[in-house]
Amino acid sequence: MSSESTDNLNSYEKMQEIADFILGQTEIRPRIGIICGSGLSGIGDLLSEKRTIPYTEIPHFPKCKVSGHRGELSLGLLEGVPVVCFQGRCHYYEGFGMSEVVLATRIMKLLGAKIMIVTNAAGGLNPSMKVGDMMIIKDHLNFLGLSGISPLRGSNEDRLGPRFPSLTDLYDGGIRQIARAVAVSMNIQHEVHEGILAALGGPSYETVAELKFLRLAGVDAVGMSTVHEAIAARHCGMLVFGCSLITNECIVEYGTNREPNHEEVIEASKNGANKFATFISKLVSGLRQQDTIA
């Protein structure tokens, strides 16, 4: 399998080489980095003065191939703010190592970003969440992390961050407050929840028993990504905002003849993509007004 992990992207020098290559392609110096979830790459289409680079043209960059992920990055202005938008992510279940899964996060840091906005498609476990709703991530339960699968495993790169970073208040409270205000300004506050994301390894979806367990644990939505990038962002000192688009309702009963599938996920994210992108761009505008990115 060509995407199989060599997990060799922990080298700071290699990361710097990638960042220098990207900076050589554009005058844009991003203050915010955005990672687009499944079917959500359209956020990058809102950029002006845009320069798009396919991942295949970037030295050392892993080639992610899941459908719904474009596999390119765009630099440009969003609401007048210089941003880098990664339109496609690498997942652990694809066979990538953690250093590849979080490479985009570390590259945005080396490009100069202060804030990471990380997005995903997720299954709604809280019964109040409907397909097409959004969930501002308040905190996460990282099932891979709890068993030691961490992007920070291995010798620590002190130039990125500390050996033992705290994850308390990982998802920045001030940015979440701005996001809630944006939801009110768009009159979609009833569709924008705030809750706990559980990250599982995938690529299989959850069993009924697992979902019942997760619900008991206070989980609101389930995904297969995001938390690793959030940890890497905290490690290297970026503020983190995370948001899920709810693309399917988790099936928590036996014998319903319903089951999740990726086509449904992509279809729902296509349907919700425009509103989601508007929400993110208004959030960026809010961050600029509050000088959070200064």
Ligand SMILES: O=P(O)(O)O[C@H]1O[C@H](CO)[C@@H](O)[C@H]1O
């Ligand atoms: O997390 P993103 O990349 O949005 O995609 C989510 O959707 C896919 C499953 O349908 C998985 O890749 C899961 O992680």
Ligand SMILES: Nc1nc2[nH]cnc2c(=O)[nH]1
């Ligand atoms: N783990 C998981 N990830 C998802 N991504 C989109 N939907 C789902 C889901 O139901 N479960």
